Amino acid sequence: MNIAIVGAGLLGRLIALSLHRQGDQITLLDKDDKSARKSAAYAAAGLLTPLGEAMTCEPNIVEMGFKSLQLWPKLLANLREYTFFQQTGAIMLSHEQDKGDYLRFTRYINNHYPQHQTKTLNRQQLEQLEPEIARSFHQALYLPQEGQIDNRRLLLALRHQIENTDINWLSECYVGGIDSLPDSHTSVGGQLRYQFINRQNQTGKIHQQNFDLIIDCRGNGANPKNAQQDAAPLKDLRAVRGELFQLFAPDVQITRPVRLMHPRYQLYIAPKSKGNYVVGATEIESDDNSSMTVRSAMELLSAAYSVHPGFAEANIVEHVSQCRPAFSDNQPRIMVKQQMIQVNGLYRHGFLISPVVVEQINQLIANFKKSSGSFANISNDQKEFSYSSWLPITFVKGDAPVKHKKVPELHSIKEEHCS
Numbered sequence: 001m002n003i004a005i006v007g008a009g010l011l012g013r014l015i016a017l018s019l020h021r022q023g024d025q026i027t028l029l030d031k032d033d034k035s036a037r038k039s040a041a042y043a044a045a046g047l048l049t050p051l052g053e054a055m056t057c058e059p060n061i062v063e064m065g066f067k068s069l070q071l072w073p074k075l076l077a078n079l080r081e082y083t084f085f086q087q088t089g090a091i092m093l094s095h096e097q098d099k100g101d102y103l104r105f106t107r108y109i110n111n112h113y114p115q116h117q118t119k120t121l122n123r124q125q126l127e128q129l130e131p132e133i134a135r136s137f138h139q140a141l142y143l144p145q146e147g148q149i150d151n152r153r154l155l156l157a158l159r160h161q162i163e164n165t166d167i168n169w170l171s172e173c174y175v176g177g178i179d180s181l182p183d184s185h186t187s188v189g190g191q192l193r194y195q196f197i198n199r200q201n202q203t204g205k206i207h208q209q210n211f212d213l214i215i216d217c218r219g220n221g222a223n224p225k226n227a228q229q230d231a232a233p234l235k236d237l238r239a240v241r242g243e244l245f246q247l248f249a250p251d252v253q254i255t256r257p258v259r260l261m262h263p264r265y266q267l268y269i270a271p272k273s274k275g276n277y278v279v280g281a282t283e284i285e286s287d288d289n290s291s292m293t294v295r296s297a298m299e300l301l302s303a304a305y306s307v308h309p310g311f312a313e314a315n316i317v318e319h320v321s322q323c324r325p326a327f328s329d330n331q332p333r334i335m336v337k338q339q340m341i342q343v344n345g346l347y348r349h350g351f352l353i354s355p356v357v358v359e360q361i362n363q364l365i366a367n368f369k370k371s372s373g374s375f376a377n378i379s380n381d382q383k384e385f386s387y388s389s390w391l392p393i394t395f396v397k398g399d400a401p402v403k404h405k406k407v408p409e410l411h412s413i414k415e416e417h418c419s
C-alpha cells in the first residue's frame, strides 16, 4: 500500500519503519530537516516513568507505560544503532517542606497501583542505591520498574535506519493541505499538498500527490494556530510549554532518574551518558516557544542544586523550551476519517507510551487492508484492538466522497507556534 506519513518526529519515524517492515511503500514528510530539532521529541527528557506520572495522569497512561516498557527492548532490537535504554528504577524524593506532598504521593501509589512494586527506603537503603543523594535525604520512595531512554540518540538511530531503506523521506517539506476524501473515480486514497521550504529551486512550488492512506503525526503542527484551514487542523489540540536544562556535571554521580516533589512542577534529574544530566521540566499552559525564562531557570537549577551541591559546578550545555501537543483531557487520540488516520495528543507521555500506540496503528492498518483499503468497510468486530480499553480508536463519520475541484492554493507557510 502507498502510505504517506506527515511528521517525522517520534511517532512518524516509529510508524514509518514499522509499516515499511510490513511491506508498505512509505513517503515520510516533515517541514524540519532530518535532525528533528524543532520537534517535541528532540526537546524531551526521555523518561519512561509510569508511576512517577501516576498522580497527574489517568490509569490508562500508567498501564500503557508499563506495557511499553516491555515493548521497547523488542523495538530497539530491530535498530542497527545502539540506543541508550535503562530500566533500573527511579527515586522519588522530597525536602522537609514538601513532605506532605511526598506522603500523599506514596499513599496514592500504594492505594491505586498495589500491583506495581514500590519500596520505601531509609537513609541506609538509599545510600546503597544512590550514595551521593543519601547525604541530604533520609527517606525516599523507590520505583524499581521505571526506566528512561536517550531520546536524541533514538531519533538519530531511527533516522539512520530509515535512510537505509527505500522510504521516500521528503524533509524540509511543509504539508499545507490534507484531503482525506477518497478519489471519486477510484474510491481510494487521500491527497496531500506540500511545498519544499529551503531547496532553492523548489521553494514555492506546490506539489500534490495521492496516497492510499495518510497518517498525520504532526504533533503541534496540527494545532489550529499552525495548520492551514484545509490541512485537517485538530480544533481541540493545545500546546503545553516545557523547559529543561542539559547539564554536564562530571562531579555528580547519580545513576537513576530522580524526581523531586515540588509545589509547581514535577521536577526530575535524569542521568544520561558520561556526566550528562537533564533537569526538567516546567509545565506551562502556553504556546510560547521563546527561550527559557529567568524564573524557570532559577527554579530548575536551584532544585537540582538542592538535590546535589555538585550541580553548582555543572556546565550548562543547553537550555531547551518546546511545547507538548495535548488535547483538553490530556489523553492521546487515534482518529480515523475517510482515508486518513490522525494520531496526536501524546502530551508529556510520547516516549512512555509510543510502542503501544504503534501497535494500535499496526492493527488498525492490518484491518484496513483486510477491508479492501477502506475504513468504511471495516466491520464492528474489526474495530476492537488489543489495547482499545487503554487507547480507543475513534471512527469519525465522514462526508460523502466528492469530486476534487480545483486544487486550493496553499497560503504562505504559517509562523509556527511551538512546533
Ligand SMILES: Cc1cc2nc3c(=O)[nH]c(=O)nc-3n(C[C@H](O)[C@H](O)[C@H](O)COP(=O)(O)OP(=O)(O)OC[C@H]3O[C@@H](n4cnc5c(N)ncnc54)[C@H](O)[C@@H]3O)c2cc1C
Binding pocket: 006, 007, 008, 009, 010, 011, 012, 029, 030, 031, 032, 036, 038, 039, 040, 041, 042, 043, 044, 045, 046, 047, 048, 173, 174, 175, 176, 217, 218, 219, 220, 221, 222, 241, 242, 243, 244, 280, 281, 321, 322, 323, 324, 325, 343, 344, 345, 346, 347, 348, 349, 350, 351, 352, 353, 419
Ligand atoms: C520539554 C519536554 C519534555 C518531555 N519529556 C518527556 C519525557 O520525559 N517522557 C515522555 O514520554 N515524553 C516527554 N515529552 C513528550 C514527547 O516529547 C511528545 O509526547 C512526543 O514527542 C510527541 O510525538 P509526536 O510524534 O506526536 O510529535 P513531535 O515529536 O513533535 O513530531 C511532530 C513532527 O511533525 C512535523 N510537522 C509539524 N507540522 C508539519 C507540517 N505542516 N508539515 C510537515 N511536517 C510537520 C514537525 O516538524 C515534527 O518533526 C516531553 C516533551 C517536552 C516538550
